[in-house]
Amino acid sequence: MSRRALFAEEIIAFQHGEHRHLRGGCVITEGDRVVYVGPPVDLGEDVERHDFGPAFIAPGFIDSHAHLTSAPLDRTTVEDTGKPQFWFTSLAELLPAMTRAMRPEDERAMADFSVAELIRSGTTTVMEIGWQGDHVADTAERAGIRAYVAQGYGSAKWRTPDGRRMVIDWKEDDGFDGFHDACAFIDRVDGRANGRIRGYLSPMQVAMVSPALLAATRAEAEARDCPVALHTSEAVFEFREMVSREGMTPIEWLEAQGFLSERCMLGHVIFTAGHSWLNYPGRDLEILAAHGASVAHCPWVFARRGYVMESFARYLDAGVTMCLGSDTAPQSLLKQMQYGAVLAKTVERDSRRATAGQMFDAATLAPARALGRSDLGRIAPGAKADLTVWRLDGFSTTPSRDPVRLLVHSAEPEDLRHVMVDGTWVMRERRLTQLQEATVVAAARRAAQRVWSRMGDGPAALDILSAPTLRPFA
Numbered sequence: 426m427s428r429r430a431l432f433a434e435e436i437i438a439f440q441h442g443e444h445r446h447l448r449g450g451c452v453i454t455e456g457d458r459v460v461y462v463g464p465p466v467d468l469g470e471d472v473e474r475h476d477f478g479p480a481f482i483a484p485g486f487i488d489s490h491a492h493l494t495s496a497p498l499d500r501t502t503v504e505d506t507g508k509p510q511f512w513f514t515s516l517a518e519l520l521p522a523m524t525r526a527m528r529p530e531d532e533r534a535m536a537d538f539s540v541a542e543l544i545r546s547g548t549t550t551v552m553e554i555g556w557q558g559d560h561v562a563d564t565a566e567r568a569g570i571r572a573y574v575a576q577g578y579g580s581a582k583w584r585t586p587d588g589r590r591m592v593i594d595w596k597e598d599d600g601f602d603g604f605h606d607a608c609a610f611i612d613r614v615d616g617r618a619n620g621r622i623r624g625y626l627s628p629m630q631v632a633m634v635s636p637a638l639l640a641a642t643r644a645e646a647e648a649r650d651c652p653v654a655l656h657t658s659e660a661v662f663e664f665r666e667m668v669s670r671e672g673m674t675p676i677e678w679l680e681a682q683g684f685l686s687e688r689c690m691l692g693h694v695i696f697t698a699g700h701s702w703l704n705y706p707g708r709d710l711e712i713l714a715a716h717g718a719s720v721a722h723c724p725w726v727f728a729r730r731g732y733v734m735e736s737f738a739r740y741l742d743a744g745v746t747m748c749l750g751s752d753t754a755p756q757s758l759l760k761q762m763q764y765g766a767v768l769a770k771t772v773e774r775d776s777r778r779a780t781a782g783q784m785f786d787a788a789t790l791a792p793a794r795a796l797g798r799s800d801l802g803r804i805a806p807g808a809k810a811d812l813t814v815w816r817l818d819g820f821s822t823t824p825s826r827d828p829v830r831l832l833v834h835s836a837e838p839e840d841l842r843h844v845m846v847d848g849t850w851v852m853r854e855r856r857l858t859q860l861q862e863a864t865v866v867a868a869a870r871r872a873a874q875r876v877w878s879r880m881g882d883g884p885a886a887l888d889i890l891s892a893p894t895l896r897p898f899a
């Protein structure tokens with residue numbers, strides 16, 4: 426099996442249970458694994474050497490919450506929009522209108538673009554929730570990224586009949602047809618590509634899943650030993666729906682259903698008891714910590730609508746496993762780490778909180794723990810060879826004395842030079858090795874034009890829901 430030795434000025438290496446700063450070291454990989462990290466050693470024969478010089482090697486990011494088939498469409502459409510009566514979420518009007526205008530071929534074009542965007546910003550493992558599971562699994566396999574893919578399902582759908590309130594339409598089959606499809610999907614893809622492609626479960630949204638479907642999901646996840654993703658406490662109207670319907674917060678209700686466990690990757694969890702927009706007391710954070718449930722925190726998608734988690738630092742203090750996800754455009758954990766840190770510092774009015782180290786852990790070690798993967802999110806002997814090589818002589822990376830702060834607060838995707846997943850280079854010299862970049866970009870541009878034009882010129886037209894910044898030049 427071929428061995429590679431990677432040399433760089435600096436390496437973020439895993440030692441004694443944490444990331445450490447290794448200067449002037451090397452990483453040796455063999456097949457899909459790291460076999461050595463440390464000071465340079467005598468390599469012997471039959472070793473492929475790569476000396477990256479002024480660069481640092483870091484573990485690839487784990488994006489714990491992504492929607493590959495739709496996220497790119499948020500770019501230049503969602504910003505500056507929202508209505509006070511929906512507490513500014515775009516779940517009520519803009520996103521449903523865009524979703525209605527999408528066709529499967531558009532979703533597939535977006536998924537291909539998304540996988541390229543993720544790799545180009547340092548993500549080597551992604552947890553996808555969506556509707557084109559087979560295509561996403563195929564693209565992920567081809568592109569070389571590691572992917573956990575969930576085919577979404579649920580017991581109900583929400584909509585607004587009048588632009589003023591939300592109603593929930595429950596399905597006759599309670600969502601079990603979709604659940605069985607999701608299980609069959611896992612059977613089809615799980616373990617493909619040397620285990621790089623994994624299936625998992627997502628009943629989508631806490632306010633739109635019945636107790637029966639939730640119980641079936643939990644039992645299935647245990648039988649399959651797979652994670653479960655659920656959007657929870659992501660909007661004020663959802664929190665109020667749960668409180669009025671169940672007399673409990675979404676988190677309290679999940680606990681009462683016996684659903685919470687270390688398998689749970691709860692998306693967002695912004696509006697928990699004690700949040701200033703709710704004025705509702707409770708023990709949500711303690712409940713999450715007691716059951717070992719993880720949070721996929723996606724700061725940017727909410728911050729651009731004017732609300733924040735209160736706060737990332739306090740969730741960590743409570744003992745909650747905090748992970749980061751992209752959820753929207755841009756699909757870059759660099760941006761999520763920086764927004765996560767800055768927003769938490771601002772909420773806490775304390776510059777010492779939400780450190781770069783904590784944000785970096787939330788993009789590496791914490792999601793690996795949530796996935797039950799001690800072989801991901803780190804550079805250590807026995808871990809998967811999922812790693813990234815960043816230049817140290819770029820304008821955004823010069824000078825540097827701390828590679829973690831550099832990643833969180835300064836580095837740009839353009840500073841990323843090479844990406845390896847499962848021991849294979851999936852990006853070299855900033856070019857994807859398995860995807861045609863020009864092709865996926867052109868296809869995504871065409872798909873967006875189709876979707877936006879299909880939204881028509883009525884009340885759901887894009888220019889009505891999201892007025893352009895500039896008037897046309899006449």
Ligand SMILES: [Zn+2]
Nearest residue numbers: 492656692752
């Ligand atoms: Zn989501």
